[in-house]
Amino acid sequence: MEYKRAPITEAILELKWRDPIDFDLAQRAAKKLxxxxxxxxxxxxxxxxxxxxxxxxxxxxxxxxxxxxxxRSSADQAESARVSxxxxxxxxxxxxTGWEMFVSRAKRDWEAVLPTLGRRPIxxxxxxxxxxxxxxxxxGQVQFSRYLNPRVAFPTTEWGExxxxxxxxxxxxxxxxxALIINTGTVVSPILHYQSVLLDIDVVxxxxxxIRDERIWELxxxxxxxxxxxxxxxxxxxxREMFNA
Amino acid sequence: MASNKIDEAQCxxxxxxxxxxxxxxxxxxxxxxxxxFALRPAKGNQPAEKYLSATWVGYFAGIRNDQIAQAVRAxxxxxxxxxxxxxxxxxxxxxxxxxxxxxxIKIRVxxxxxxxxxAHSAVRGWPMENEExxxxxxxxxxxxxxxxxxxxx
Amino acid sequence: xxxxxAVAAMRTMPGANGQSARAMPQDSxxxxxxxxxxxxxxxxxxxxxxxxxxLFQSSANFKILTSMVAMHLPVEWREKMFQQIDxxxxxxxxxxxxxxxxxxxxxxxxxxxxxxxxSVRPGLGASHxxxxxxxxxxxxxxLTVECLGGDRLKWSxxxxxxxxxxxxxxxxxxxxxxxxSQLAPYRPEIWFTSGEQ
Numbered sequence: 001m002e003y004k005r006a007p008i009t010e011a012i013l014e015l016k017w018r019d020p021i022d023f024d025l026a027q028r029a030a031k032k033l034x035x036x037x038x039x040x041x042x043x044x045x046x047x048x049x050x051x052x053x054x055x056x057x058x059x060x061x062x063x064x065x066x067x068x069x070x071x072r073s074s075a076d077q078a079e080s081a082r083v084s085x086x087x088x089x090x091x092x093x094x095x096x097t098g099w100e101m102f103v104s105r106a107k108r109d110w111e112a113v114l115p116t117l118g119r120r121p122i123x124x125x126x127x128x129x130x131x132x133x134x135x136x137x138x139x140g141q142v143q144f145s146r147y148l149n150p151r152v153a154f155p156t157t158e159w160g161e162x163x164x165x166x167x168x169x170x171x172x173x174x175x176x177x178x179a180l181i182i183n184t185g186t187v188v189s190p191i192l193h194y195q196s197v198l199l200d201i202d203v204v205x206x207x208x209x210x211i212r213d214e215r216i217w218e219l220x221x222x223x224x225x226x227x228x229x230x231x232x233x234x235x236x237x238x239x240r241e242m243f244n245a
Numbered sequence: 246m247a248s249n250k251i252d253e254a255q256c257x258x259x260x261x262x263x264x265x266x267x268x269x270x271x272x273x274x275x276x277x278x279x280x281x282f283a284l285r286p287a288k289g290n291q292p293a294e295k296y297l298s299a300t301w302v303g304y305f306a307g308i309r310n311d312q313i314a315q316a317v318r319a320x321x322x323x324x325x326x327x328x329x330x331x332x333x334x335x336x337x338x339x340x341x342x343x344x345x346x347x348x349x350i351k352i353r354v355x356x357x358x359x360x361x362x363x364a365h366s367a368v369r370g371w372p373m374e375n376e377e378x379x380x381x382x383x384x385x386x387x388x389x390x391x392x393x394x395x396x397x398x
Numbered sequence: 399x400x401x402x403x404a405v406a407a408m409r410t411m412p413g414a415n416g417q418s419a420r421a422m423p424q425d426s427x428x429x430x431x432x433x434x435x436x437x438x439x440x441x442x443x444x445x446x447x448x449x450x451x452x453l454f455q456s457s458a459n460f461k462i463l464t465s466m467v468a469m470h471l472p473v474e475w476r477e478k479m480f481q482q483i484d485x486x487x488x489x490x491x492x493x494x495x496x497x498x499x500x501x502x503x504x505x506x507x508x509x510x511x512x513x514x515x516x517s518v519r520p521g522l523g524a525s526h527x528x529x530x531x532x533x534x535x536x537x538x539x540x541l542t543v544e545c546l547g548g549d550r551l552k553w554s555x556x557x558x559x560x561x562x563x564x565x566x567x568x569x570x571x572x573x574x575x576x577x578x579s580q581l582a583p584y585r586p587e588i589w590f591t592s593g594e595q
Contacts, residue, residue, distance in 0.1 A: 006469065270521060272481070380567065
């Protein structure tokens, strides 16, 4: 279902290689992504600080830097692609422009990096949609259960609705060979006198050994269908009205 | 250096960085922001500004428009790096001084020629922080804008 | 242009690999996004050295934050505001002593825009110490708001009296939560409604 003001803040499609690649190869592949679409470029690293205390000595600090990949961004920062040692990720920030545009960009970028990477098996596909549902307060409060179906049940109602919560639900065998991870919880709202809830839906296909492109995109499209079903089951009609206001 | 009080009928021209020009939603310049008249506080090794810098328009000969153009060129020739989309705010000493006096602020507007700008003027006694004064200058008393791009080389 | 982004090793997303969940991130971009690690709006600290790189990062932060609330803005606003920020943060026109607008100021600015519910976009400027300045102008009537971090605002109003014989001049420093009500006596619709008043 399409909404006038869809609450999607970010969509991410990740294709994970079965065998990790080295950073140099990731860098070379990232450079094949079109500079016309992605003029921005950033190197990304995982930085781990270490502090060592030994008796009788001053503490020593060191930093481990592990280069992970390259992120390329559009001029308006809404679209990006990341080639890392582990995967290719395609990202879109709000405003979301629809599945067809998202998946055709993913295909375009996949085809751009393939000649450099060589055809390599994909062992995992992740399709993640992060939604932020902004709800106006009434008398300073919001009844989250009016808008969302994943709910926190608490044994007593004498304390009223919770002001903040965070829940992760993992369904390792959700449907049709897919796993499902849902993160939901309150976040700081960007709008005064509103409260916001995150609904982060991650559909995962694992233990794959995909080489053929058409199989990758067939599966991604099927996962999108699954994601939509999950999203619709997580929201109420009150939320739908809000998204179409 | 010699310093002389500048007569109240005279005009001062102050450089306004592009980010301190007041713009409308379509980026057209419609004035000056109050921040254009703020003294810089101390930062790192740099001490705080002690006075507000401007250029004395009357130092130059000719009719007013010619004087202003010469003043702009003097600033361009100085050590200040004038950005192409910057502007200059023009105001009379009388208005500027009067506005300060209305807030019990006593300033002295002095001709203090510098090696890189012989028409340099220092407005001394300018408060380090006074949002009301800055707004008054920007919105009313020191608010005539001359765009750098409108003054030929 | 490339820059180093440091991704904290602790920020790993729970997934099928069994890594444990982490508390919600609290920095400005993440607050708008509810961002979990692994997303493009990761709360990473970018080390930018040259002024051009710092301006790029400031612009990128602004654009990412705007995207997070794009669903609440009129459709054409996003593109127009990006043009405004590109003009403001043009490296050729930026004073080298100025600090680029901070992400904290950008956050306050966007929250201000959403709170005011104006149909007119402000003009954009910047202070020398990293704050965005929003300005609305209608003849002699001027509203200027400097957006500091943490929803703090410094503002000034010049407003013609109803008889147009005099002007009211007001300056203030207040939190965003009280700003809309403090502004109300000055008939702000003159700035926020399209067309002549």
